[in-house]
Amino acid sequence: MNQTANQASAVALGRKSLGQRMKDNWQLYALLLIPVVLTVVYKYIPMYGIQIAFRDFRASQGYLGSEWVWFKWFERFFTAPTFGRMIKNTILLSLYGLLWSFPIPIILSLCINQLRFNRYKRVVQTVLYAPHFISTMVICGMLRIFLSPSGGLINLLFGTSIDFLTQSSAFRTIYIASGIWQDAGWGCIIYLATLSNVDTSLYEAAKVDGASVFQRIMNVDVPALLPMAILNLIMSAGSLMNVGFEKVWLLQTDLNKATSDVIAVYVYQQGIENAKYSYSTAVGLFNTAINLILLFVVNKIASKTSDVDFV
Amino acid sequence: MSEVLIKNLKKVYDGGVTAVHDVNLHIADKEFIVLVGPSGCGKSTTLRMVAGLEEISGGELYIDGKLCNDVEPKDRDIAMVFQSYALYPHMTVYDNMAFALKLKKVPKDEIDKKVREVAEILDITQYLERKPKALSGGQRQRVAIGRAMVRDPKVFLMDEPLSNLDAKLRNQMRAEIIKLRQRINTTFMYVTHDQTEAMTLGDRIVIMKDGFVNQIGTPEEVFDKPVNLFVAGFIGMPVMNFFDGCKLLKEGDTYYAQIRNAKFKLDEFQQKALKQNGQQPCDIVAGIRPQHISVGSGELEATIEVNEMLGSEVNLHARSDKDEVVMVIPTVDLKTDVSMGAKVKFTTQPRLIQLFDKATGNNLVWYDKESADACAPVCKNYSF
Structure with missing residues (x-):
């Protein structure tokens, strides 16, 4: 009876049932199937393995055969002598990274958007994008050469012979500055696309209103970029604890560990090098849980301070 | 100021x-x-x-x-x-x-x-x-x-x-x-x-x-007083009717507009304007606004194709030879059969006929060359 009533109301509202819609648009649903299957296979099924964070996993006994140890690995991580340092390094590296790398693509896109000669604009964009396509491995190799105490570009420029990679105080600057150089150009693509959609009559209205170039940027461009910037901020906050393992690991030396020891490298060392699968899974899970909390907190703050709510 | x-x-x-x-x-x-x-x-x-x-x-x-x-x-x-x-x-x-x-x-x-x-x-x-x-x-x-x-x-x-x-x-x-x-x-x-x-x-x-x-x-x-065909066609709703293949005739000192087989003796001000311009007989496009047509009698004939009743007036879309003619007739003035397919006679007052030079498209009465040459075209201001 209820079903009939629902169907009748759906028909009255001109809506079709899900089954009917799927039947009508089966080609689109068939296309959707591919990403859904990939997500389930690669993102959801592996979550079954999370349970080893709460077990003393032994490959010979399998997932279900391994003994339950509940929070033993978490406790061990929290009481590890390097725990404080790793958390601090991870958070600081992420926060500083966010602080510097987040606004630069925005500023860059605002500047590029002001360029009036299209050919020059395209050249600037291409030059800025190019470093993004260099692999992390090569970037780190280049950094080692640039920063080398014997004939490195930086030392040549400053007339010094400092081995920057052995200075723990220089690690964060090297990591963040190279990250900006590599990704700022790429990061501004999305902002440039947003700016290209701004109604040109807004600039003209501002011109007639008497706004200077800077005032036009502040009153037309920046508000237009704000939703996208907030979305990017939320996404970045969601991976605040995910400091890229590869780059840190490649730039790490024994002498800069005081600032380069981060959770991601620790998970790799414990899991792959020391084969402590349960322990590294627990550390990774902790990392993810913090990221998830941060994601919701930042979204909540963003939605309260602006009209934008994405999560 | x-x-x-x-x-x-x-x-x-x-x-x-x-x-x-x-x-x-x-x-x-x-x-x-x-x-x-x-x-x-x-x-x-x-x-x-x-x-x-x-x-x-x-x-x-x-x-x-x-x-x-x-x-x-x-x-x-x-x-x-x-x-x-x-x-x-x-x-x-x-x-x-x-x-x-x-x-x-x-x-x-x-x-x-x-x-x-x-x-x-x-x-x-x-x-x-x-x-x-x-x-x-x-x-x-x-x-x-x-x-x-x-x-x-x-x-x-x-x-x-x-x-x-x-x-x-x-x-x-x-x-x-x-x-x-x-x-x-x-x-x-x-x-x-x-x-x-x-x-x-x-x-x-x-x-x-x-x-x-x-x-x-x-x-x-x-x-x-549209100065050319474009202005005449652009201003006014429905659009002005244009009759191609018409002639401006001159018999003695008198000008006539010939539309199809009908010959209209032009109004006094048109006569004076054409004389002042030294206008010679020529091929013209005649323009008549739909509101300036009356049906029931007249020298011209058309077949009604569409009849749009708008309450206070009726829009008639008719065909007269090759030309499509639109007529806007106040309902109170309608005393003839205007159903689809009906043949109607129609006419207009000669003073309401716009005369456009077929070659240039300019209005033979209102086009003012001097102002047009000065790139500020206005209609001619006659002082008869």
């Missing part, structure tokens, strides 16, 4: 495309002038050059006696209302209206007084704290007008401000603009492609095509 003087204004784009050719126009203080024409005719470009949003390629622009060719838009003392409203989406209605005054560093209490005063006039006081996205199209348009009004500009520029509104709202806003114009009494320059808007709003209308001004005149002039 806030008059606008445009002398030989020209716009040539980088690719060599000329969008506006030698426009000459004098807009008097407190005059409401409407630029009208089809898409791509150069009307918006002309307006944007006056606003300072387009560089002037040639000619001179004076606002209030000051040469403004290279003056920044903010220093021209103009305000502009855009087709897309161009309201800053992140600002409230109040902030949108106050923005220009804030940039001018006007004291806060003065801004507040001005904004509230204008909001009161436009009946948008209740929306001052809302953002544009929370307003309807009509309300947004009022805000856009309000934003221009708070500046007390010398010249009010409007670029198709009603185009984004539906038909009902457009009629309503048109009436609002007429009322507004009476209240603020400043110089207006208004661009539209809608001839109804042009006819109802303008003191004078500038009709443009392909970057050229075709005629400048009052609504009555452009309707009754």
